[in-house]
Amino acid sequence: AQKITQTQPGMFVQEKEAVTLDCTYDTSDPSYGLFWYKQPSSGEMIFLIYQGSYDQQNATEGRYSLNFQKARKSANLVISASQLGDSAMYFCAMREGPGGSYIPTFGRGTSLIVHP
Amino acid sequence: NAGVTQTPKFQVLKTGQSMTLQCAQDMNHNSMYWYRQDPGMGLRLIYYSASEGTTDKGEVPNGYNVSRLNKREFSLRLESAAPSQTSVYFCASSEYQKTQYFGPGTRLLVL
Numbered sequence: 001a002q003k004i005t006q007t008q009p010g011m012f013v014q015e016k017e018a019v020t021l022d023c024t025y026d027t028s029d030p031s032y033g034l035f036w037y038k039q040p041s042s043g044e045m046i047f048l049i050y051q052g053s054y055d056q057q058n059a060t061e062g063r064y065s066l067n068f069q070k071a072r073k074s075a076n077l078v079i080s081a082s083q084l085g086d087s088a089m090y091f092c093a094m095r096e097g098p099g100g101s102y103i104p105t106f107g108r109g110t111s112l113i114v115h116p
Numbered sequence: 117n118a119g120v121t122q123t124p125k126f127q128v129l130k131t132g133q134s135m136t137l138q139c140a141q142d143m144n145h146n147s148m149y150w151y152r153q154d155p156g157m158g159l160r161l162i163y164y165s166a167s168e169g170t171t172d173k174g175e176v177p178n179g180y181n182v183s184r185l186n187k188r189e190f191s192l193r194l195e196s197a198a199p200s201q202t203s204v205y206f207c208a209s210s211e212y213q214k215t216q217y218f219g220p221g222t223r224l225l226v227l
Contacts, residue, residue, distance in 0.1 A: 004158075035215065045159075045206060045218035091158060103174070104149075104216060108158040 003027065004092050004107035011112050013082045020067070021077040021110045023092030031097030034075040035104070036066065039089040048090075051075055082114045118142055120219035122207050128225045129197045137192040137222050139207030145217075147210045148190035149174075150182060152203040153221075159206065165190055166212070197226045
């Protein structure tokens with residue numbers, strides 16, 4: 001079974017609108033971390049945001065926020081006020097605690113296209 | 117700081133040839149990783165090194181070997197390249213449990 005599931009292969013959004021990229025995860029370890037990365041067409045992997053399983057508040061970094069719903073095991077990325085430069089692949093990843101030796105597992109990604 | 121560097125950026129090999137992908141980081145991280153990225157598959161872990169002197173297999177280790185040369189450098193070797201190893205290879209580093217930082221990637225084509 002996949003540990004990280006990104007069900008949206010592709011998403012489209014109008015410039016300046018908000019968009020939510022879905023990520024669900026599967027773990028039985030109480031200690032884990034969730035990450036989102038952006039991969040533009042140039043190919044590099046850019047770290048966006050991190051949420052720890054014990055963090056009380058949802059993480060935010062500028063226009064990026066993480067909608068963390070622990071009971072549902074979801075960690076959706078919300079991008080507010082989309083910009084053309086947000087067009088890219090987005091990957092969700094998880095590090096599990098001692099049982100998983102904190103080795104990251106990645107989802108298959110969601111392609112986001114921002115229209116002018 | 118350069119962060120994580122990888123060489124080469126591009127490589128074309130013939131089936132059966134060998135090559136080594138080089139990776140170095142200047143962030144004094146203990147952990148280093150090698151991933152491959154194929155269309156529609158996300159990133160899959162080949163090998164990782166939790167600390168200098170240790171290496172462990174990831175999800176897809178077959179056909180690869182690694183060497184953690186020192187704290188800075190972690191190389192990936194293909195002993196006998198196969199077309200199935202055509203991919204983009206990423207090296208990453210992190211402090212234990214924390215955010216990974218990635219190199220720019222190596223595009224490998226095996227004919």
